[in-house]
Amino acid sequence: MIIGAIEAGGTKFVCGIGNEHGEILDRVSFPTERPEETTARAAAYFEDKNIEALGVGSFGPLDLDPGSGTYGHVTTTPKPGWANYDLLGHLKKKLNVPAGFDTDVNAAAFGEARWGAARGLDSCVYYTVGTGIGVGVYVGGNRVHGLVHPEGGHVPMRRHPDDDFAGACPYHGDCLEGMAAGPALEKRWGQGGDSLPEDHPAWEIEAHYLAEAVTGAILLLSPKKVILGGGVMHQSQLFPLIRSKVARNLNGYVASSVLDDLDAYIVPPGLGDNAGLAGSLALGIEAAQG
Known part of the structure; x- marks a missing residue:
């Protein structure tokens, strides 16, 4: 074909x-x-x-x-x-x-379930973090649709205690996209994420918001894999920060052996x-x- x-x-x-x-x-x-x-x-x-x-x-x-x-x-x-x-x-x-x-994100979740990091699993959540933030949801072997489709990039977030940034979303201000997408990074710090050093405080704050989103997805959707893609996630130092914050957020509440190895659970796209x-x-x- x-x-x-x-x-x-x-x-x-x-x-x-x-x-x-x-x-x-x-x-x-x-x-x-x-x-x-x-x-x-x-x-x-x-x-x-x-x-x-x-x-x-x-x-x-x-x-x-x-x-x-x-x-x-x-x-x-x-x-x-x-x-x-x-x-x-x-x-x-x-x-x-x-x-x-x-x-595009439901498609990416579908591709990852078929050939990538979630191959062989019947559920996964795919976040793309770039110019915007989108969420694809694959549950029970199907892509999730409903009233429209998942819009997890616009979910309200608990603020980082040291962050007074107003947010960059034209619709919601300080939703996930407004706080953590590429334009939010640039607007908050005066330069794009690709020019910020790995030890810049931007990444601790960025990881906070992404961990809030991932924690919510785990509690609400119970996916068997969480995949984080998009240009911002090329900053590989984000992954250990996000995993540690997710572990702290969950605080042992979700009883699954899968969560004992967050390195294998919260991952970049297998298909790159x-x-x-x-x-x-x-x-x-x-x-x-x-």
Whole structure:
């Protein structure tokens, strides 16, 4: 099988083709610009690829209800030009193949469950921490949808005791994304996270908020693996900080031997930076199989 995959990010689109084994055979990326231009560029990439189906994991919020008149639309995004845009409909019209559609983080969780760090497990939670914070939830062998889809990046957080930063989210101020996404780091410290040294106090505060989120996910969803990806998580010193804070937060309350080894439980993506694209490939395989 040759399957098309799109990781539709708010900053860049990554398009690729792969097979039913999760192997990415070719890929290209380009900036996310106006929706009509970006969609046309994505469709043009696939024109000569003879794909049998397409999977799209997109930034959101999205309408994921197949019974809705706006299924496949990007909805209330603040990204200029993209609000209420029929992303899936435009792609299907241009390519005329079966298509799977979900959030980029739900897709990444799906890919990690199929081929990555959560392979063989029936549940995981995937956080991406970058320009924004998104959460993908995979439970009982299924991606979680409901009223809309998980928006765990906008959950309110207990503040770090030494942090008086107002927050950077245009909707909620000091939600998780407003306190811990890349723009929050830059706004709080006056420089991007990639230019801050490993021993900078930024990372202790960053780990606090991410540990609060992970603790909540463990208590609410009871996942068998927690996966932390995205550009901010390339700061590998965050992982031991987050694990120690999660252990302190849980304080032995959740009785599971899995939590005795947090190094193996709270982990980076097994698929690395391919998690999103591989997850979109998994969506396409699912669509091809009906």
